Amino acid sequence: xxxxxxxxxxxxxxxxxxxxxxxxxxxxxxxxxxxxxxxxxxxxxxxxxxxxxxxxxxxxxxxxxxxxxxxxxxxxxxxxxxxxxxxxxxxxxxxxxxxxxxxxxxxxxxxxxxxxxxxxxxxxxxxxxxxxxxxxxxxxxxxxxxxxxxxxxxxxxxxxxxxxxxxxxxxxxxxxxxxxxxxxxxxxxxxxx
Numbered sequence: 108x109x110x111x112x113x114x115x116x117x118x119x120x121x122x123x124x125x126x127x128x129x130x131x132x133x134x135x136x137x138x139x140x141x142x143x144x145x146x147x148x149x150x151x152x153x154x155x156x157x158x159x160x161x162x163x164x165x166x167x168x169x170x171x172x173x174x175x176x177x178x179x180x181x182x183x184x185x186x187x188x189x190x191x192x193x194x195x196x197x198x199x200x201x202x203x204x205x206x207x208x209x210x211x212x213x214x215x216x217x218x219x220x221x222x223x224x225x226x227x228x229x230x231x232x233x234x235x236x237x238x239x240x241x242x243x244x245x246x247x248x249x250x251x252x253x254x255x256x257x258x259x260x261x262x263x264x265x266x267x268x269x270x271x272x273x274x275x276x277x278x279x280x281x282x283x284x285x286x287x288x289x290x291x292x293x294x295x296x297x298x299x300x
Contacts, residue, residue: 119150120178127181136192138207145210147182154178197223218249218279249279252294 129137140146154175161168189212196203197219205213253275260270264283272278277297280288288294 116150116153119146120174123147123150123178123181123185127185130185130188134192136189136196136203136207139209139212141210143209151175151178151182193219194223200227214276214278248282250282250285251277251279251297252285252288253277253297254294256293258288258293 126137126139126143154171158168158171158175161171163169163172193203193212193216200223203216208216254272254277255274257274258270258272260268261284263269264281269278269280269284280294285294285296289296
Protein backbone atom coordinates (compact mmCIF):
# COMPACT_ATOMS: atom_id res chain seq x y z
CA UNK A 108 0.00 0.00 0.00
CA UNK A 109 2.73 2.47 0.98
CA UNK A 110 4.73 1.58 -2.16
CA UNK A 111 1.65 2.32 -4.30
CA UNK A 112 1.24 5.72 -2.64
CA UNK A 113 4.94 6.47 -3.12
CA UNK A 114 4.67 5.49 -6.81
CA UNK A 115 1.62 7.73 -7.23
CA UNK A 116 3.51 10.67 -5.72
CA UNK A 117 6.49 10.09 -8.01
CA UNK A 118 4.19 9.91 -11.07
CA UNK A 119 2.42 13.11 -9.99
CA UNK A 120 5.69 14.94 -9.42
CA UNK A 121 6.97 13.82 -12.82
CA UNK A 122 3.68 14.83 -14.51
CA UNK A 123 3.84 18.25 -12.85
CA UNK A 124 7.50 18.73 -13.74
CA UNK A 125 6.86 17.80 -17.38
CA UNK A 126 3.89 20.20 -17.63
CA UNK A 127 5.95 22.97 -16.01
CA UNK A 128 8.90 22.38 -18.36
CA UNK A 129 6.70 22.39 -21.48
CA UNK A 130 4.85 25.53 -20.39
CA UNK A 131 8.14 27.38 -19.81
CA UNK A 132 9.67 26.28 -23.11
CA UNK A 133 6.73 27.15 -25.38
CA UNK A 134 5.06 30.46 -26.20
CA UNK A 135 1.64 28.82 -26.71
CA UNK A 136 -0.50 27.22 -24.00
CA UNK A 137 0.31 23.53 -23.76
CA UNK A 138 -2.35 20.84 -23.56
CA UNK A 139 -3.19 19.61 -20.07
CA UNK A 140 -5.64 16.91 -19.04
CA UNK A 141 -9.07 18.24 -18.04
CA UNK A 142 -8.50 17.03 -14.45
CA UNK A 143 -4.91 18.31 -14.13
CA UNK A 144 -5.59 20.69 -11.22
CA UNK A 145 -7.91 18.22 -9.47
CA UNK A 146 -5.12 15.65 -9.48
CA UNK A 147 -2.62 18.29 -8.33
CA UNK A 148 -4.77 19.35 -5.39
CA UNK A 149 -4.99 15.71 -4.27
CA UNK A 150 -1.20 15.44 -4.55
CA UNK A 151 -0.63 18.64 -2.55
CA UNK A 152 -3.08 17.42 0.14
CA UNK A 153 -1.13 14.17 0.44
CA UNK A 154 2.18 16.02 0.82
CA UNK A 155 0.73 18.34 3.46
CA UNK A 156 -0.89 15.48 5.40
CA UNK A 157 2.29 13.44 5.30
CA UNK A 158 4.40 16.39 6.44
CA UNK A 159 2.13 16.97 9.45
CA UNK A 160 2.90 13.45 10.64
CA UNK A 161 6.68 13.86 10.33
CA UNK A 162 9.21 15.71 12.40
CA UNK A 163 10.60 18.43 10.14
CA UNK A 164 14.07 17.88 11.63
CA UNK A 165 14.30 14.35 10.20
CA UNK A 166 15.77 13.72 6.77
CA UNK A 167 12.39 12.51 5.48
CA UNK A 168 10.70 15.60 6.93
CA UNK A 169 13.21 17.94 5.27
CA UNK A 170 12.87 16.09 1.95
CA UNK A 171 9.10 16.36 2.11
CA UNK A 172 9.35 20.09 2.87
CA UNK A 173 11.67 20.52 -0.13
CA UNK A 174 9.26 18.55 -2.33
CA UNK A 175 6.39 20.83 -1.25
CA UNK A 176 8.43 23.98 -2.01
CA UNK A 177 9.31 22.66 -5.49
CA UNK A 178 5.71 21.64 -6.19
CA UNK A 179 4.40 25.01 -5.01
CA UNK A 180 6.88 26.88 -7.23
CA UNK A 181 5.99 24.81 -10.31
CA UNK A 182 2.24 25.16 -9.75
CA UNK A 183 2.52 28.93 -9.30
CA UNK A 184 4.60 29.26 -12.46
CA UNK A 185 2.29 27.05 -14.54
CA UNK A 186 -0.81 29.01 -13.49
CA UNK A 187 0.88 32.39 -14.10
CA UNK A 188 2.35 31.38 -17.45
CA UNK A 189 -0.93 29.96 -18.70
CA UNK A 190 -2.83 33.04 -17.49
CA UNK A 191 -0.45 35.41 -19.30
CA UNK A 192 -0.62 33.33 -22.49
CA UNK A 193 -4.44 33.31 -22.35
CA UNK A 194 -4.48 37.09 -21.86
CA UNK A 195 -2.15 37.61 -24.83
CA UNK A 196 -4.40 35.44 -26.99
CA UNK A 197 -7.52 37.28 -25.86
CA UNK A 198 -5.89 40.67 -26.45
CA UNK A 199 -5.13 39.53 -30.00
CA UNK A 200 -8.80 38.57 -30.44
CA UNK A 201 -8.03 34.84 -30.46
CA UNK A 202 -9.15 32.02 -28.19
CA UNK A 203 -7.28 29.11 -26.68
CA UNK A 204 -8.62 25.78 -27.98
CA UNK A 205 -10.83 24.27 -25.24
CA UNK A 206 -9.07 20.92 -25.47
CA UNK A 207 -5.87 22.62 -24.22
CA UNK A 208 -7.58 23.93 -21.08
CA UNK A 209 -8.45 22.22 -17.82
CA UNK A 210 -12.05 22.34 -16.58
CA UNK A 211 -11.23 25.24 -14.26
CA UNK A 212 -9.31 27.17 -16.91
CA UNK A 213 -12.14 26.78 -19.42
CA UNK A 214 -14.49 28.52 -16.97
CA UNK A 215 -11.97 31.27 -16.26
CA UNK A 216 -11.16 31.69 -19.94
CA UNK A 217 -14.83 32.33 -20.59
CA UNK A 218 -14.48 35.40 -18.36
CA UNK A 219 -11.37 36.76 -20.11
CA UNK A 220 -12.98 37.20 -23.53
CA UNK A 221 -15.90 39.42 -22.40
CA UNK A 222 -13.47 41.61 -20.46
CA UNK A 223 -11.15 41.92 -23.47
CA UNK A 224 -14.12 42.75 -25.70
CA UNK A 225 -15.30 45.33 -23.17
CA UNK A 226 -11.88 47.03 -23.20
CA UNK A 227 -11.85 47.01 -27.00
CA UNK A 228 -15.34 48.56 -27.11
CA UNK A 229 -14.24 51.11 -24.50
CA UNK A 230 -11.25 52.08 -26.65
CA UNK A 231 -13.46 52.44 -29.71
CA UNK A 232 -15.92 54.60 -27.74
CA UNK A 233 -13.17 56.87 -26.45
CA UNK A 234 -11.81 57.27 -29.97
CA UNK A 235 -15.33 58.22 -31.10
CA UNK A 236 -15.58 60.78 -28.30
CA UNK A 237 -18.07 59.00 -26.05
CA UNK A 238 -18.04 56.87 -22.91
CA UNK A 239 -21.65 55.70 -22.72
CA UNK A 240 -20.71 52.01 -23.07
CA UNK A 241 -19.09 51.97 -19.64
CA UNK A 242 -22.35 52.93 -17.96
CA UNK A 243 -24.17 50.11 -19.77
CA UNK A 244 -21.51 47.60 -18.73
CA UNK A 245 -21.77 48.60 -15.08
CA UNK A 246 -25.42 47.56 -15.16
CA UNK A 247 -24.33 44.05 -16.17
CA UNK A 248 -21.73 43.83 -13.41
CA UNK A 249 -20.69 40.38 -12.22
CA UNK A 250 -19.41 39.16 -8.89
CA UNK A 251 -17.19 36.26 -7.88
CA UNK A 252 -19.05 33.56 -5.94
CA UNK A 253 -18.51 30.10 -4.43
CA UNK A 254 -21.22 27.45 -4.72
CA UNK A 255 -22.25 25.71 -1.51
CA UNK A 256 -24.47 23.16 -3.24
CA UNK A 257 -24.64 21.38 -6.58
CA UNK A 258 -26.60 23.67 -8.90
CA UNK A 259 -27.97 22.99 -12.40
CA UNK A 260 -27.20 25.25 -15.36
CA UNK A 261 -29.08 28.56 -15.39
CA UNK A 262 -29.66 31.45 -17.74
CA UNK A 263 -28.29 34.69 -16.29
CA UNK A 264 -29.82 38.14 -16.49
CA UNK A 265 -27.42 38.76 -19.40
CA UNK A 266 -29.06 35.82 -21.25
CA UNK A 267 -25.87 33.70 -21.04
CA UNK A 268 -25.89 30.16 -19.69
CA UNK A 269 -23.97 29.51 -16.47
CA UNK A 270 -23.18 26.12 -14.98
CA UNK A 271 -23.93 23.48 -14.05
CA UNK A 272 -21.92 23.87 -10.83
CA UNK A 273 -20.64 21.46 -8.20
CA UNK A 274 -20.29 22.25 -4.52
CA UNK A 275 -17.17 24.44 -3.97
CA UNK A 276 -17.03 25.64 -7.62
CA UNK A 277 -15.99 29.27 -8.10
CA UNK A 278 -17.64 31.39 -10.81
CA UNK A 279 -18.59 34.92 -11.74
CA UNK A 280 -22.31 35.57 -12.10
CA UNK A 281 -24.39 38.61 -12.98
CA UNK A 282 -25.05 40.50 -9.76
CA UNK A 283 -28.84 40.17 -10.12
CA UNK A 284 -28.63 36.35 -10.24
CA UNK A 285 -26.00 36.21 -7.52
CA UNK A 286 -28.13 38.22 -5.07
CA UNK A 287 -31.04 35.79 -5.48
CA UNK A 288 -28.81 32.74 -5.02
CA UNK A 289 -27.12 34.28 -1.96
CA UNK A 290 -30.55 34.82 -0.35
CA UNK A 291 -31.38 31.16 -1.03
CA UNK A 292 -28.12 30.03 0.61
CA UNK A 293 -26.87 28.38 -2.58
CA UNK A 294 -23.77 30.58 -2.98
CA UNK A 295 -21.59 32.99 -1.04
CA UNK A 296 -19.70 35.96 -2.40
CA UNK A 297 -15.93 35.50 -2.58
CA UNK A 298 -13.94 38.46 -1.30
CA UNK A 299 -11.14 39.39 -3.69
CA UNK A 300 -7.88 40.28 -1.92
